[in-house]
Amino acid sequence: MTNNPLPLKDRMQIQRHTMPAQAPQKRVSNFNEVNQGFSSELAREEAQRCLQCKDAPCSQGCPVHVHIPDFIDQILAGNMLGAADAILQDNLLPAVCGRVCPQEKFCESRCVLGKKGNPVAIGSLERFTADSTAADRAARPQGEKPAPTGKKVALIGSGPSSLACAGDLIRFGHEVTVYEALHAFGGVLIYGIPEFRLPKSIVAYEVDVLRRLGVKFEKNVVIGKTLTINELFDEQGYDAVFIGAGAGLPNFLGIPGEELIGIYSSNELLTRVNLMKAYQDQSVTPIFNFKDKVVAVFGAGNTALDSARTSLRLGAKEVHIIYRRSEEEMPARHEEVEHAKEEGVKFTFLAAPLEFLDNGEGWLKGVRLQRMELGEPDASGRRRPLPIEGSEFTLDLDLTVIAIGNGSNPLLRDTPELQFTRRGTLEVNPESLQTDKAGVFAGGDIVTGGATVISAMGAGRQAAQSINDYLSQL
Amino acid sequence: MFEIKDKTKIAPDIYRLEIEAPLIAKKFKAGQFIVLRPLETSERVPLTIMKTDPQAGTITLIVKAIGLSTRQLCALEKGQTVADLLGPLGKSSEIENYGTVVIVGGGVGTAVAFAVAQSLKEAGNRIITISGARDQSFVILEDDLREISDELIMATDDGSYGVKGFVTEQLKGLYARGEKIDRVIAAGPLPMMRFISDITREHNTPTVVSLNPIMVDGIGMCGGCRALVGGKIVFVCVDGPEFDAHQVDFDSLMRRNNAYRGIEQEKEHACKLEAEIETVQHDQ
Ligand SMILES: Cc1cc2nc3c(=O)[nH]c(=O)nc-3n(C[C@H](O)[C@H](O)[C@H](O)COP(=O)(O)OP(=O)(O)OC[C@H]3O[C@@H](n4cnc5c(N)ncnc54)[C@H](O)[C@@H]3O)c2cc1C
Ligand SMILES: Cc1cc2nc3c(=O)[nH]c(=O)nc-3n(C[C@H](O)[C@H](O)[C@H](O)COP(=O)(O)OP(=O)(O)OC[C@H]3O[C@@H](n4cnc5c(N)ncnc54)[C@H](O)[C@@H]3O)c2cc1C
Ligand code: SF4
Ligand code: SF4
Ligand code: FES
Ligand SMILES: [Mg+2]
Numbered sequence: 001m002t003n004n005p006l007p008l009k010d011r012m013q014i015q016r017h018t019m020p021a022q023a024p025q026k027r028v029s030n031f032n033e034v035n036q037g038f039s040s041e042l043a044r045e046e047a048q049r050c051l052q053c054k055d056a057p058c059s060q061g062c063p064v065h066v067h068i069p070d071f072i073d074q075i076l077a078g079n080m081l082g083a084a085d086a087i088l089q090d091n092l093l094p095a096v097c098g099r100v101c102p103q104e105k106f107c108e109s110r111c112v113l114g115k116k117g118n119p120v121a122i123g124s125l126e127r128f129t130a131d132s133t134a135a136d137r138a139a140r141p142q143g144e145k146p147a148p149t150g151k152k153v154a155l156i157g158s159g160p161s162s163l164a165c166a167g168d169l170i171r172f173g174h175e176v177t178v179y180e181a182l183h184a185f186g187g188v189l190i191y192g193i194p195e196f197r198l199p200k201s202i203v204a205y206e207v208d209v210l211r212r213l214g215v216k217f218e219k220n221v222v223i224g225k226t227l228t229i230n231e232l233f234d235e236q237g238y239d240a241v242f243i244g245a246g247a248g249l250p251n252f253l254g255i256p257g258e259e260l261i262g263i264y265s266s267n268e269l270l271t272r273v274n275l276m277k278a279y280q281d282q283s284v285t286p287i288f289n290f291k292d293k294v295v296a297v298f299g300a301g302n303t304a305l306d307s308a309r310t311s312l313r314l315g316a317k318e319v320h321i322i323y324r325r326s327e328e329e330m331p332a333r334h335e336e337v338e339h340a341k342e343e344g345v346k347f348t349f350l351a352a353p354l355e356f357l358d359n360g361e362g363w364l365k366g367v368r369l370q371r372m373e374l375g376e377p378d379a380s381g382r383r384r385p386l387p388i389e390g391s392e393f394t395l396d397l398d399l400t401v402i403a404i405g406n407g408s409n410p411l412l413r414d415t416p417e418l419q420f421t422r423r424g425t426l427e428v429n430p431e432s433l434q435t436d437k438a439g440v441f442a443g444g445d446i447v448t449g450g451a452t453v454i455s456a457m458g459a460g461r462q463a464a465q466s467i468n469d470y471l472s473q474l
Numbered sequence: 475m476f477e478i479k480d481k482t483k484i485a486p487d488i489y490r491l492e493i494e495a496p497l498i499a500k501k502f503k504a505g506q507f508i509v510l511r512p513l514e515t516s517e518r519v520p521l522t523i524m525k526t527d528p529q530a531g532t533i534t535l536i537v538k539a540i541g542l543s544t545r546q547l548c549a550l551e552k553g554q555t556v557a558d559l560l561g562p563l564g565k566s567s568e569i570e571n572y573g574t575v576v577i578v579g580g581g582v583g584t585a586v587a588f589a590v591a592q593s594l595k596e597a598g599n600r601i602i603t604i605s606g607a608r609d610q611s612f613v614i615l616e617d618d619l620r621e622i623s624d625e626l627i628m629a630t631d632d633g634s635y636g637v638k639g640f641v642t643e644q645l646k647g648l649y650a651r652g653e654k655i656d657r658v659i660a661a662g663p664l665p666m667m668r669f670i671s672d673i674t675r676e677h678n679t680p681t682v683v684s685l686n687p688i689m690v691d692g693i694g695m696c697g698g699c700r701a702l703v704g705g706k707i708v709f710v711c712v713d714g715p716e717f718d719a720h721q722v723d724f725d726s727l728m729r730r731n732n733a734y735r736g737i738e739q740e741k742e743h744a745c746k747l748e749a750e751i752e753t754v755q756h757d758q
Contacts, residue, residue: 181693183511183518183558191695220560222693226497249709250697258707259726261733265697271690276517284542284741285517285690286734362729410694410712 003076061110098127146173159187161444162244164460191275243442248409257356262364266403290314299403324352496531503566504593509692512547524585536585573656580662606641610634671719681719
């Protein structure tokens, strides 16, 4: 099966296409999406690069094994809905994953064309497929409803793990309700990842798709507080529960001066901006004035990059990312690092904060830092940063964002029978994702700690399968 | 859901709201709070639950309209609904039979004080309540407090009602008259709680304060509600809101609570202007 008009030799001659993006100097002053998506022509040309490898190594690199050559071939056949369906078999949220997956670590890292540093732009093609079929997918008649099983499942949280789990459970014919503590659905997709990387309308679209399939969404319900897990079973009549409660409280550095005003956790900054829309004039949720300010962000993951680029868009004059390891160890998505550089974010590697400095009135005025060097690899396999004696220096600052990771969500810790690890994550059977409590399954960041959207979705699907097996034995 | 079943103005800018929230009414324990958004466009506002009526499925809140969001809430009328409401949040008070417990409530903090006092009373404690207000017009919840207190001291700053003076002086008075106090619970403005804490430290009386930092989500995700207690970071929405008063760093908390003062006033001013412009256009 191949709809590619080009012989193999010619395909290899085409260079990888980069998605058009808003110009850096323009985009730093708005919250609109940076990447503008492929045109049909670009998508087609990029799709033509694919060699349709029989063993599809790219699929092996994707945590949910999207059938990549198949969907690319459908693009070339001009059958966009067919392409979308090829992805949707494995991945419920292609518009999201096409935008936020760390493709360079997953699918694209295994693409055979990558050996020459030039892999097929799989993520961009996935995004193109999802975006260009959004209207048609919404309009097409829904297939026949599955026969109802009479079984009810409650899902805790509305992040990607729960959304993926819900999508499968409803197709199995179960009654599915998603309980979300916040006033909006999507988990990190809605409160964490900024509009300029993932427009919130895309998340709302996907939630609506699930609603139309029959999934019920309840906001403002905090499981563990408003209703306990036992009450879900005993009073609300659920037969199984999936916990997708995600990440929780931010880590802090634990150094002097951290309580000064002007220091945000990345979660607080991003929640104010994304969930509460503090970047819009009409929002009533306040945010510190970033205009013409100097901001430092500590950390080097996606959260740090998002915080830095959000700071720029709020009007900051200068934004520094300060990381105690080197550029190579940065866990952030490659594209975000490139985009941040283009936008003028300044990077200071191999430096660690010692103390935040007070302006005399309880506000932050600067930070004292120390240079680091890399020693032997530590438990995580990354080279351990070691302080260099006598290398202290000071940086004047107005605002700071601390983005050094999160603990896990604390709301369910008091639930009897659930086992938590020392790190606060939930213990599950790695095969079935079942917890120690009968009928209760869990997946996503609450089990793994901070990971990725697609791995959370993969866990949601794995749990849906186990829940289905469990329910069929009841 | 979340319909306002009853609304009463009980003092200048202070309202008592009864809101339909059956699941929360059933679950509530003294010391807990809710987070609500008056309108779809509002910020998230944490408010203490004063009491609930599980049969009627309602919760009672005491709200002081001091800024934009609390004003939006207090502008809603009976029969209208609030956009979002979740809870009950935070840990409940530790309720035991301690002996004699002094409860100090200042301003709308009296709502927490009431809830905790009621539970402590039921647990067999002797309750002495000190309730403070600026002047007679700000005296709130007197009947409720009287019902659950063995002794009730109403104090006003200007002496226009009850005894004259601050709640701190009343507490000193209790020590001076030789009262054996086993525990003190204080809820109110931060400076008040700090002064109370300073007094009880001298007498080695275990003291609990209900903290009210600025919150965003209220469910242990953002980290905005952090405070320093015993030199360690705590997250008030999930670890609190009640803490050992003698361990709390009140200075940093007071600064943090004022961090947005100018910005909030600007926002409120802008909104008022907008409303005025709208009325003018409407009138024309
Ligand atoms: C700023 C930021 C940027 C990121 N960027 C990327 C990226 O570019 N690419 C990528 O792949 N990954 C990224 N990630 C990671 C990714 O978002 C997460 O791994 C993923 O969202 C985890 O999904 P989840 O379903 O486990 O939980 P979450 O997305 O965390 O959702 C959990 C939901 O459960 C709700 N909840 C929690 N407890 C309860 C309860 N007791 N009752 C009811 N509801 C509850 C929460 O309010 C939340 O809405 C990023 C994360 C952050 C914070
Ligand atoms: C656990 C807890 C319980 C509370 N219980 C009550 C109560 O029972 N009755 C009552 O009237 N008030 C209570 N408050 C305070 C109430 O939340 C604030 O008065 C309200 O949020 C002010 O919002 P605003 O927009 O009207 O005023 P603004 O003008 O925005 O702020 C006025 C002041 O209120 C505080 N504040 C502002 N935003 C927040 C926020 N998001 N969270 C917390 N504080 C904030 C700040 O100190 C600020 O300076 C409680 C707060 C907490 C944390
Ligand atoms: S889901 Fe993510 S990793 Fe998998 S193919 Fe799509 S972009 Fe690649
Ligand atoms: S490895 Fe690359 S070239 Fe081969 S099928 Fe996958 S995307 Fe196409
Ligand atoms: S208010 Fe966000 S963690 Fe407490
Ligand atoms: Mg406000």
